[in-house]
Each structure stands twice: as structure tokens, then as C-alpha cells.
Amino acid sequence: MSPDDSTAPVGTPGAAAGRTGRTRLLLGLALALVVAVAGFLVLGGGGDSEATGPDCVSDEVSLTTAPVMAPLVEEAVEAVNADEPCIDIQVTTGTVKDVVALLGDPEAQLPELWIPDSPTWKGQLSSAGFTGTPIADVLAQTPVGLVGGPAAKAPASWAAVLDGGSLAMADPSAEGASALALLAPYAEMKKTGETPVTIEEKTVPVAQTYGERAVSGGATETDLDAVTASSTQLVPATEQAYLAARRGNDQLSLVAPRTGVPMLRFPMVAVTRGNMDVLSTGRDVSARVGRALTRWFTSSAGVEAIAAAELRGPGGEPLPNEIGLGSAAVLSTVAQKTTDDTLRQWRVLSVPSSILAVVDLSGSMKTALGDTTRIGLAVQASQLALDAFPAQARIGIWGFSKNRGENGASWAEYAALDRLDAAAGDAGTHGDVVRKEAGALVGRVRGATGLMDTTLAAYKHAQEEWDPAWFNSVVIFTDGASDDSSSLSLEALINQLKSIRDPAKPVKVIIIGISQDSDTGELEQIAAATGGQNYLVNNPNQILGVLASALLNR
Numbered sequence: 001m002s003p004d005d006s007t008a009p010v011g012t013p014g015a016a017a018g019r020t021g022r023t024r025l026l027l028g029l030a031l032a033l034v035v036a037v038a039g040f041l042v043l044g045g046g047g048d049s050e051a052t053g054p055d056c057v058s059d060e061v062s063l064t065t066a067p068v069m070a071p072l073v074e075e076a077v078e079a080v081n082a083d084e085p086c087i088d089i090q091v092t093t094g095t096v097k098d099v100v101a102l103l104g105d106p107e108a109q110l111p112e113l114w115i116p117d118s119p120t121w122k123g124q125l126s127s128a129g130f131t132g133t134p135i136a137d138v139l140a141q142t143p144v145g146l147v148g149g150p151a152a153k154a155p156a157s158w159a160a161v162l163d164g165g166s167l168a169m170a171d172p173s174a175e176g177a178s179a180l181a182l183l184a185p186y187a188e189m190k191k192t193g194e195t196p197v198t199i200e201e202k203t204v205p206v207a208q209t210y211g212e213r214a215v216s217g218g219a220t221e222t223d224l225d226a227v228t229a230s231s232t233q234l235v236p237a238t239e240q241a242y243l244a245a246r247r248g249n250d251q252l253s254l255v256a257p258r259t260g261v262p263m264l265r266f267p268m269v270a271v272t273r274g275n276m277d278v279l280s281t282g283r284d285v286s287a288r289v290g291r292a293l294t295r296w297f298t299s300s301a302g303v304e305a306i307a308a309a310e311l312r313g314p315g316g317e318p319l320p321n322e323i324g325l326g327s328a329a330v331l332s333t334v335a336q337k338t339t340d341d342t343l344r345q346w347r348v349l350s351v352p353s354s355i356l357a358v359v360d361l362s363g364s365m366k367t368a369l370g371d372t373t374r375i376g377l378a379v380q381a382s383q384l385a386l387d388a389f390p391a392q393a394r395i396g397i398w399g400f401s402k403n404r405g406e407n408g409a410s411w412a413e414y415a416a417l418d419r420l421d422a423a424a425g426d427a428g429t430h431g432d433v434v435r436k437e438a439g440a441l442v443g444r445v446r447g448a449t450g451l452m453d454t455t456l457a458a459y460k461h462a463q464e465e466w467d468p469a470w471f472n473s474v475v476i477f478t479d480g481a482s483d484d485s486s487s488l489s490l491e492a493l494i495n496q497l498k499s500i501r502d503p504a505k506p507v508k509v510i511i512i513g514i515s516q517d518s519d520t521g522e523l524e525q526i527a528a529a530t531g532g533q534n535y536l537v538n539n540p541n542q543i544l545g546v547l548a549s550a551l552l553n554r
Contacts, residue, residue, distance in 0.1 A: 059285045060088045062109065063293075066117030067093045068240060069140065069266050072305050073115065076296040080289065087289060096121050097174030103128035112286040113293075114269045115139065118176035119183065119333075121269065123340035129273065135290040136268040139297045140311040142238040143261040143325045144180045145254045147224055147245075149231035154255040158184035159194045161234060161257065163202040168233040169210050170222045172346055178222070179339075180262040181236035182346060186338050187331040188259040201544040204349055204551065205388045211350035212392035215469045225249055238264055239324035243310050260329035263316060268294050349551050354394035354470035356417050357382055358458050359441055360478035360514070362401040362449040367479070367515070369538075374514045375445050378477040380540035381512070382438050386431070388544055391421035394470060395430075397437050400454035401447035402486075410450025410487060411457055414440075417465050451478060452488035455526060456496055459507060466505045471551065473507065473532070478523070479514045490522055497529040508532035510550045512543075 065073045070093045077089045092111070096118040102108040103125070114121075114132065125132045146152070146161065155161045162185055172179035185192070185199045222235045224245035234255075237245075242254045268290050296302045298314070306313050310324070318327050359382070365375040372380070386395065396417030405412035420431035427433050458474045466472050488496075497509075509532040511523045518536060527534040533553055535546045 058086050058088055060090060061113065061286045061289045062090045062092070062111045063113040063115070063289075064092050064094045064099055064111035065115040066095065066266060068117065068238075068309070068311075069115050072140065072297070072302070072309060072311075073293070075305050076293045076302065079296050079299075079301065080292045084289070084292065087285065089289060095174055096124065096176070097171070100124045100128070100173070103130060110273075111271055113290050114271050115266050116269060117264070117266065118172075118174070118179050119264070119339055120173055120176075120179050120343050122336060123343060124173065125271070131272050132269040133272070134267045134269055135287065136294040136297070138265040138314045139268055139294065140306045140309075140313060141263050141265040141316055142240040142311050143256075143263050143316075143328065143330065144177045144184075144236055144238050145242070145256045145261055145325050145328070146181075146234040147227060147237040147242050147252055147254055148234045149227055149229050149251055150253055152231075152234060152253045152255050155234075155257045157188055157192045157194075157257050157259045159188065159192050159199060159202060162199070162206060165205070166232055166234050167206055168222060168235045169206055170236075171210075171214075173343055175221065175236075176264045177236040177238050177241070179343070180264060182342050183334050183339060184257075184259075184262045184331055186334045186342070187262060188257075191259045197545055197548075200345065200349075200548045200552070203345065204544055204548050205390070207346055207349035208353060208388065208393065209390040211352045212390045214350070215352050215392070224252060227252055239312075239319070240310050243324055254325060256325050256328040260331040261325055262331045263333075345552055349548070351471045351551075352393060352469060353389060353551070354417065354462075354465070354467060354472045355385075355389075356396045356398065356458055356462050356465075356474045357385075357438075358398045358400060358411070358454060358474060358476045360401070360449060360451070360476075360480075361399040361404065361441065361445050362447055362479075362483075363445060364449070364479055364517075365445050365514070369515055373442075374479045375442050377537070377540055378512075378514055379438055379441055381537060381543035382477070383435065384540055384543050385547055386420075386435060386438070388547065389420070391429075391431060392419055394419050394465075394467070395434050397434060397441075398454070398458060399441060399444055400450050401445075402450045403447060404450065409453070409457070411454040417461070448483050449478065449480060450487050451476075451526075452490065452493045455509065456488065456493055459497060459509060459530065460500065462507045463500070463502065463505060466507060472505075473550070474509045475550075476509065476511045477514060478511065478518065480517050490525065494525055494529045497526070501530060506531070508550075511535070512537050512546060 073091055077091060096116050099114060102110055122132055158181065161167050170178040172182050185194060224235060224237060224241065225248065227235065227249065229251045242252060246252050270287055270290055303313060310319060316330060359378055367374050369377055394417055397415040398411050398413050400411040402410060404410055414437040415434045418430045420429065420434065422430040424430045424433050455476065462472055462474050507530060509527050509530040511527045511534045513523055513534065513536045524534045533550055537543060537546060
């Protein structure tokens with residue numbers, strides 16, 4: 001038998017030696033193959049050089065952050081990417097206004113994660129059919145005060161500021177500080193005794209002034225750089241914004257109403273369309289990223305970065321050395337419904353007004369009413385209303401009673417429907433004319449009440465002067481229904497109002513009854529025919545509440 005290992009029978013010494021040799025040969029060939037493949041891949045011959053990186057499929061998550069939070073978010077993203085290298089976190093900056101502008105565009109790329117800069121974010125998302133689910137209620141925060149010139153003094157309350165004529169508001173749907181300036185009066189109600197109704201009244205002049213500025217192309221954003229040593233206005237601003245602006249403008253001072261200050265909080269929000277909840281599953285990549293970013297903000301690195309940005313942490317502790325607003329009391333957060341309702345009210349109240357005021361001058365308006373007369377009450381109310389509207393509002397005055405005007409008409413025009421700031425020759429401005437003519441109405445009282453013909457004529461005139469930029473209305477002050485037998489009947493007036501009413505050019509008749517003798521049944525029917533309202537006023541100070549209600553019922 002040949003001593004060749006390959007032919008040795010199993011179990012003999014020769015066979016064992018043969019098997020060992022073959023095993024070594026196979027192992028050697030396998031090792032050489034592994035080395036060759038590895039070298040081929042390292043040298044790039046096997047395709048993409050990225051094969052040397054992590055073995056993962058890349059995910060992309062979009063995040064939009066308030067501009068003031070952007071530097072912190074960049075640090076947070078860098079830290080998260082160290083642990084999640086396969087996730088590409090795309091960061092953009094934008095205000096609430098920027099994000100809301102995308103909601104109506106079905107082709108727009110919305111952020112999956114959002115750090116908004118206004119407490120109005122939830123209502124604005126919801127009204128557009130989206131849901132925002134907080135992953136964190138607050139990553140950082142900063143209180144809101146009032147910035148003015150060197151002489152600025154701390155007001156008694158936010159309601160007092162709203163009522164004082166010095167508040168310089170930006171768009172509250174776009175700027176968080178201005179939104180909180182509107183909401184703060186509600187948060188301090190227990191301290192001030194104000195009610196939602198009185199706060200609405202105080203909001204009317206501020207909203208109308210803002211609306212006129214917007215219509216005329218004026219600035220609708222606040223600029224702290226524009227505050228000078230002689231500035232008398234107070235601008236809602238965050239502590240962080242004030243400290244940043246103070247470096248370039250040493251004329252700035254920051255004051256807090258004595259009732260306290262609201263806090264602007266920056267949450268982490270997951271955005272979805274409809275009622276989908278991205279937090280319902282831990283596998284959702286955007287929710288995972290949101291939680292990871294949130295953890296960074298509570299880490300030692302995050303806490304240090306928040307302090308360096310002159311923001312306050314989730315606990316709201318004052319900044320070192322009591323800079324900014326220091327330890328000013330913090331107002332409680334108002335309910336979400338209050339936030340949504342307040343913003344909705346602002347949008348309505350800020351539409352500029354065009355009002356044709358039509359005042360009853362019939363003999364019964366001389367009747368005593370407390371320490372004044374009915375016509376005295378109407379004049380006082382109209383003068384208070386004038387003070388509530390800015391110079392760009394359009395106001396006209398008519399008076400009415402039987403045979404008041406030319407050719408036996410029941411009405412006469414005393415001030416044309418024009419902007420209060422329009423030039424009026426030697427008389428000054430149109431506003432000067434309106435105030436003078438309003439004051440002269442007391443001496444013009446006589447005759448019967450020619451309400452029906454006057455209402456129809458005033459409505460037609462307001463239609464002719466209709467302007468889409470304004471809320472167009474006819475406001476009638478009267479102490480009762482028509483007693484002019486030669487005038488239109490109630491039925492004829494209502495039929496004609498309904499027939500000429502044009503939804504494309506809406507004009508509302510708002511009737512303000514003076515005294516309990518007002519025939520509210522007839523007056524209500526007249527107002528309703530144009531989609532307007534009827535109110536009763538016994539005190540001139542009630543007029544702003546009436547105007548607020550009328551404007552909100554557009």
C-alpha cells in the first residue's frame with residue numbers, strides 16, 4: 001500500500017495527518033479571500049466610499065425654531081448627532097407668522113418639529129387643521145416687560161397700559177411679546193378688578209390704531225432701536241430682546257407693571273396634519289429627535305448655553321445680578337380659550353372703522369336724563385367714541401328730525417364722511433370739524449323723529465362711500481321710533497333695506513337707544529335688516545363697550 005495520506009484509510013495515523021493538511025489549506029485560502037475583499041472595499045473598488053461609515057439608513061427630520069433659540073438649537077443638534085449619526089436634522093428659523101403662512105399651502109414643506117415664539121401657536125395651528133403636540137412645555141423662557149425711553153415709569157397694571165394710549169403694539173399673531181401684552185390684563189384680573197368686557201373696551205382704541213397703521217402701509221412691527229430719549233410710547237418686549245438692544249441703544253429702559261409680568265415660553269412641538277399623534281409611538285423618528293433635543297436643554301451644556309443667551313431656564317430663575325426684569329412677579333398663564341378668543345377679537349377689532357354717525361335731534365331729546373339730557377348723553381357718548389378712534393378713521397355726522405334738511409328732508413349733513421386727519425382748510429382737520437359739529441348738536445334739537453327716511457338715506461350714502469379697507473357702518477343715536485307720519489313705514493323701510501343690501505359691500509346699521517323709552521322692538525328690526533345690532537345706553541361711558549360689541553359682531 002502506498003504511504004500517500006490521501007489514500008490512507010480512516011482511523012489510521014496517515015489519514016489524520018492528511019485531514020490536517022487539507023484543513024490548513026482551506027483556512028489559508030479563506031483568510032486570503034477575506035483580506036482581498038477587505039482591501040478591495042477599503043481602496044474603493046467595491047463602490048461607495050461611505051461604506052466605511054455606520055451601517056444605517058439615513059432619516060431626515062425638519063425643525064423650525066424661533067430665531068432667538070437658533071444658536072441653542074444648533075448646539076443641541078450637534079450633540080444629538082453625535083449619538084444619532086444616521087439622522088439628518090434640517091434646521092430653519094422662523095417666527096410663528098412664518099410657519100402659519102405655510103399652513104394654507106398644501107405643497108409647502110412643514111416642519112415636523114417646531115419651537116414657536118408666541119403663545120398663540122396652538123390656536124393658529126388648530127384653525128388651519130393641524131395639531132401641535134408638546135414634547136416639552138418649556139425649553140427656555142424670558143419674561144415680557146415694557147421698553148421705553150429713560151423716563152419710562154412702571155405702570156400700575158397691563159390694563160392701565162392698554163387704556164393709557166402709550167402702548168405701541170405689533171401684530172400679536174406674529175410677535176409673542178405683543179400677544180402677551182394683550183393677554184396679561186386677563187391674567188391680572190384678580191388684582192385689578194377688571195372684567196373681560198372692560199378689557200375689550202380698552203382694547204378697541206389700541207386695535208383700531210394698529211389697524212389703521214396696517215392699512216396705510218405703516219410699520220406693524222416694533223423696533224427697539226427706534227426708541228429715543230424723548231419717546232413716550234411703551235413697547236412690549238422680552239427681557240432677552242431688551243438686553244440685546246440695550247447694547248446698541250443706551251436710551252432704553254425696561255419697566256414692569258406692578259401686577260407682574262407674563263412669561264414667553266419656548267416649547268418643543270411635534271407638528272402633524274389633523275389629529276395624528278406622532279408621540280403615540282416611540283418608533284417615530286421625529287418624536288425621538290424631539291425628546292433627544294429636549295434632554296440636551298436640561299443637560300449641563302444646555303443649562304450653560306441658555307444662561308449665555310440671556311434666557312431663563314425651565315424654572316424661570318432670574319438672570320444673574322438681577323439684570324433685566326430681575327425678580328419681578330410672574331403672572332399666571334391664561335387658559336387656551338382666552339388666548340384664542342383674544343387673538344380672534346384683535347383680528348376683528350383691528351379692522352379700521354368708517355362710521356356715519358346719525359344723531360336724533362327731535363324735541364324729545366331735550367328730556368332730562370340724570371344730570372344731563374338725552375341729547376347731552378348722545379353728544380358725550382359720540383365724543384368719547386371719537387377719542388377711541390385713530391386719526392385715520394373715517395367719521396361723518398348727520399342730524400335728523402322732521403323737515404331737518406333741504407327740500408323737507410328728515411336729515412342734514414354736518415360733517416362729511418372723511419378721515420379725521422384729512423385737511424379741512426381754515427377749520428384745521430376733519431377731526432376738528434367733527435368735534436365742533438358734535439358739540440353743536442345740543443343747540444339744534446327740534447321737531448318730530450324722522451327715523452325711517454333718514455335710516456334709508458344714511459344706508460344708501462354709506463353704500464356709495466363704501467371702502468373695502470374699512471368696517472363700514474351707520475351708527476344711529478335715537479330715543480325712540482319714528483313719529484313722523486309723512487315718513488316711510490317700518491315695513492317699507494325694512495323691505496327696502498333688504499332689497500338694496502349687498503353682501504359684496506356690507507354696511508351694518510348699529511342703533512344705540514338713548515333712554516328706556518327707546519322702542520327696541522322697531523329698532524331691533526331695523527338693525528337686523530342689515531345684519532347690525534341694537535343697544536341701549538344710559539351712561540356715556542358705556543359707549544366704548546357698545547362699540548366693542550358692535551365691532552366684534554361683524
